Amino acid sequence: PLMEQYFKVKGKHPQTILLFRVGDFYETFGEDAIKVSKVLGIVLTARNNGGSDIELAGFPYHSLDVYLPKLVRGGYRVAICEQLEKPSKEKKIVKRGVTEIVTPGVIIDDQMLNHRENNFLAALHFGKESTGIAFLDLSTGEFLVSAGDFALIDKLMQTYQPSEVIFAKEHKKTFQRKFGDQFYTYPLDEWIFANDYAVGLLLDQFQAISMKGYGISELPTAQIAAGAILHYLKSTENSALDHLGSIQRIHPENFVWMDRFTIRNLELIHSNHATGVPLIDVLDQTTSPMGARLMRKWVLMPLNEVSAIEERLDAVSIFATDRESSDLLAQALRKSGDLERLISKISMGKAQPRDLGQLAHTLSLLPGIQETLLSFEHDYLSRIADALHPCAKLQETIGKTIVSDPPTLITKGGAICDGCHSELDELRHIIRNSKELLLQIQTREAEATGITNLKIGYNNVFGYYLEVTNKYKNQGLIPEEWVRKQTLTGSERYITDELKTLETKILGAQEKALELEMQLFHQLMLVCAEYIEPIQHDAQQLARLDCLLSFASLANRNEYNRPTISSDDLLKIVDGRHPVIESQLDPGEHYVPNSVQLDHERNQILMITGPNMSGKSAVLRQTAIITIMAQMGSFVPAQSAHIGIVDKIFTRVGASDNISSGESTFMVEMNETASIMNNITPKSLVLLDEIGRGTSTYDGISIAWSIAEYLHNNPGAQARTLFATHYHELNELATQCERIQNFHISTKESGKQVIFLRKLVPGGSHHSFGIHVARMAGMPASIIRRARVLLEHLEQKSLSAKEKEGTVISHNLPPTSAEQFQMQMFDTEDVIGLELKRILSTLEVNTMTPIECMLKINELKEVLNKEEV
Numbered sequence: 001p002l003m004e005q006y007f008k009v010k011g012k013h014p015q016t017i018l019l020f021r022v023g024d025f026y027e028t029f030g031e032d033a034i035k036v037s038k039v040l041g042i043v044l045t046a047r048n049n050g051g052s053d054i055e056l057a058g059f060p061y062h063s064l065d066v067y068l069p070k071l072v073r074g075g076y077r078v079a080i081c082e083q084l085e086k087p088s089k090e091k092k093i094v095k096r097g098v099t100e101i102v103t104p105g106v107i108i109d110d111q112m113l114n115h116r117e118n119n120f121l122a123a124l125h126f127g128k129e130s131t132g133i134a135f136l137d138l139s140t141g142e143f144l145v146s147a148g149d150f151a152l153i154d155k156l157m158q159t160y161q162p163s164e165v166i167f168a169k170e171h172k173k174t175f176q177r178k179f180g181d182q183f184y185t186y187p188l189d190e191w192i193f194a195n196d197y198a199v200g201l202l203l204d205q206f207q208a209i210s211m212k213g214y215g216i217s218e219l220p221t222a223q224i225a226a227g228a229i230l231h232y233l234k235s236t237e238n239s240a241l242d243h244l245g246s247i248q249r250i251h252p253e254n255f256v257w258m259d260r261f262t263i264r265n266l267e268l269i270h271s272n273h274a275t276g277v278p279l280i281d282v283l284d285q286t287t288s289p290m291g292a293r294l295m296r297k298w299v300l301m302p303l304n305e306v307s308a309i310e311e312r313l314d315a316v317s318i319f320a321t322d323r324e325s326s327d328l329l330a331q332a333l334r335k336s337g338d339l340e341r342l343i344s345k346i347s348m349g350k351a352q353p354r355d356l357g358q359l360a361h362t363l364s365l366l367p368g369i370q371e372t373l374l375s376f377e378h379d380y381l382s383r384i385a386d387a388l389h390p391c392a393k394l395q396e397t398i399g400k401t402i403v404s405d406p407p408t409l410i411t412k413g414g415a416i417c418d419g420c421h422s423e424l425d426e427l428r429h430i431i432r433n434s435k436e437l438l439l440q441i442q443t444r445e446a447e448a449t450g451i452t453n454l455k456i457g458y459n460n461v462f463g464y465y466l467e468v469t470n471k472y473k474n475q476g477l478i479p480e481e482w483v484r485k486q487t488l489t490g491s492e493r494y495i496t497d498e499l500k501t502l503e504t505k506i507l508g509a510q511e512k513a514l515e516l517e518m519q520l521f522h523q524l525m526l527v528c529a530e531y532i533e534p535i536q537h538d539a540q541q542l543a544r545l546d547c548l549l550s551f552a553s554l555a556n557r558n559e560y561n562r563p564t565i566s567s568d569d570l571l572k573i574v575d576g577r578h579p580v581i582e583s584q585l586d587p588g589e590h591y592v593p594n595s596v597q598l599d600h601e602r603n604q605i606l607m608i609t610g611p612n613m614s615g616k617s618a619v620l621r622q623t624a625i626i627t628i629m630a631q632m633g634s635f636v637p638a639q640s641a642h643i644g645i646v647d648k649i650f651t652r653v654g655a656s657d658n659i660s661s662g663e664s665t666f667m668v669e670m671n672e673t674a675s676i677m678n679n680i681t682p683k684s685l686v687l688l689d690e691i692g693r694g695t696s697t698y699d700g701i702s703i704a705w706s707i708a709e710y711l712h713n714n715p716g717a718q719a720r721t722l723f724a725t726h727y728h729e730l731n732e733l734a735t736q737c738e739r740i741q742n743f744h745i746s747t748k749e750s751g752k753q754v755i756f757l758r759k760l761v762p763g764g765s766h767h768s769f770g771i772h773v774a775r776m777a778g779m780p781a782s783i784i785r786r787a788r789v790l791l792e793h794l795e796q797k798s799l800s801a802k803e804k805e806g807t808v809i810s811h812n813l814p815p816t817s818a819e820q821f822q823m824q825m826f827d828t829e830d831v832i833g834l835e836l837k838r839i840l841s842t843l844e845v846n847t848m849t850p851i852e853c854m855l856k857i858n859e860l861k862e863v864l865n866k867e868e869v
Helices: 002-012 030-040 061-073 150-160 169-179 195-206 220-235 260-265 279-283 289-300 306-321 323-335 339-347 353-375 379-387 392-401 422-449 497-529 532-558 579-583 616-632 665-677 697-713 728-736 770-776 781-795 799-805 828-841 850-868
Strands: 017-022 025-029 045-049 052-060 078-083 096-102 121-126 131-137 142-148 164-168 185-188 455-459 463-469 483-487 491-495 564-566 571-576 594-598 605-609 640-644 648-652 685-689 720-724 740-750 753-762
Touching (some): 002 017, 002 025, 017 061, 017 096, 025 030, 025 061, 052 061, 061 078, 121 150, 131 150, 142 150, 142 220, 150 169, 150 260, 164 220, 169 185, 195 220, 279 289, 279 579, 279 616, 289 339, 289 532, 289 616, 306 323, 306 379, 306 532, 306 564, 306 616, 323 532, 339 497, 339 532, 353 379, 353 392, 353 497, 379 532, 392 497, 422 455, 422 463, 422 497, 463 497, 532 579, 571 616, 579 616, 594 616, 594 753, 605 616, 605 697, 605 728, 616 640, 616 720, 648 665, 665 685, 665 697, 697 720, 697 728, 770 781, 828 850
Parallel strands (some): 017 078, 164 185, 605 720, 605 740, 648 685, 685 720
Antiparallel strands (some): 017 025, 025 052, 045 052, 078 096, 121 131, 131 142, 455 463, 463 491, 483 491, 571 640, 740 753
16 A cells, blocks of 8 residues: 555656655655665665565655755755654554655755855746746745847856756757756746746736736746746745745846856856866855855846946945944844845745744844944945834744744744743643652652662653663562563663553643644744745845945955946056955965056057966956956955946957867857857957967968957947957057057066066067976976977078968978987986876776776876976
């Protein structure tokens, strides 16, 4: 019967791992058991099912918080099937049902959530004219929609990084073609995306007759996507959605446009290197989870409206100046709870006593925060203060109901205050007095029998008992009316009629008291749920305040300065620094600052040349990052900065390929560059690094030259551009195009050594010092010597002239000889190379385990260390 019940439930949820509650365990069977045992590392056994074995794996129910996150992080959907009634002798099998389905995008459990990041579920609806998109964070109640072309959808997907994406099954190939496998997906039946059904769900949720009041009535595909999310929530047993009280339209035109390449290349949220540090790690000095989540949005969506940016800058300036008041605000925020997620758990009926205690404590901090904000007498900060709702009545109600140090779970009891409910007080009185009676029975029986170490205990099998050690067992001291129930190694346990009578009273009172506590707690949660909207509003204000305080702290700590924001086309940064690189410098080491000026008059395009590793890419990136920080409302790492509003930032930095899609490094480079050329505006900021290097020299120069001319001559979009290149031929552009200026990163040569000064100065450069960088990288000395010979030869020739004469260059190169590559006694670079070559040539990579690979890498490092010594 048990397995019959299991397969009936499993049949309704075929694509999930079904955790089937059996007594004190969650069990899995068959294929689920095999998957679970591998992911969790638990033992796989078998259960005999009518003569045939079926795989079985399980874990104790109290370990759910440990194992469930592992399953979800492993990419599995998990259905939790609970026992819906208490077992009894009359029932052969208890009623069971799925109470919750947990998927990566539908999580509210603190154990599985990253408190500093949103956990968005996304839905896509591919329409004929546009694609609708909706994002929902069930744990905070944020519900966002938009619609547009693929570029917009791709931008939003990269910005909000959903944990799970749903769409109609018929569009699975379309989704995979556009996004590949970078997102966890769950296709749904096509009928769910029918207009009437999906929009009907949306209207029901908000009790509205149209979505005009929410500003999304002209986005039909977005409404369908939002409705699909509501259907998905109900299908995963999430029907308590009162905290979804509003839906907002994303207005891309209000923010700086950055595509996926820019977000990746500037390393705003994630570094492209294992040991790298993204910008968010430097900027995020917030003290609350709400602030941390908002900071990520601000980094990815800087403002492009002068007045809105200036309001933030004013607040940062005030906080940076008045450090005492700022510290008071920061301390209050540090003590606050995560209001967004607290009220969501309350709305969904999944909060615990400590959650309500934390809610009341956070609300109690608001009057002090309001007072401090109002003391600044600044309009923007006063509006934040006025928008806070301390909810005094709710604080009072929670304080009178929940004890000051509540238990983790309501099922443990002891969460409701004494004096809150008269019947509960009476039941507790019985329980407390009964415990004294138990002690009296123990004392009386010990005196009557002479068993001085007699103890009273309790277990779930036979209730209260008297425990007698073996020392007294055979002395004839045990009364005949005592009934033996259990024999242990060192003692025996007995029960009496008096104990059983008292047990009935105590257990009855405890059960009734716990039931009453749960009723009172549920009633309190209903009261809290009436405050969803003001508490969500409080969370938004505290998050904003936290981000502004973070900017102020950052400015004071790192000596950042306030930028000037204007609507003109001037972008002028004096002594700018890269905030991430600067934060990673060793103590005592100073960052070399650089100045940049871009405008539409004389400095539209800066053609930057210079050696490898000299800092060209750092100048490009820091210019974009300083601009982003300024338009976020932050002070910037520069002596001064005048930022003429940038509406879009584009980057083409670094080399990469997409082998799985058959795209070479050069193809990827051209795709990204084409996207830039097709979307620039007069207010855009464009960063181009080494355009054309993925093909032959002359192809590369031709493409780079043509792109620079297009940016200069395009009458509709003469974007401000930083163009880093190794093609020194591009310096000629400055003589032909009035708004192109040549700059280079300066160097100093001392003998055969080259010192990178990392300073951007006017004028072009005619040396890349690539051989010097190769030597620094540990290239064998024989290669370096040969390269220098070839370089000297080539520098004496005019390549263009030879091409015109039809001469093959290689025929005119000086010949090589064996002596040039002969090992030298003191040629340590070659010794290293040969030793590494010897070790690598003996490896059978295809047969090595990951651990063996790591050990071999460590061995190679030791070879290098020995040679360095």
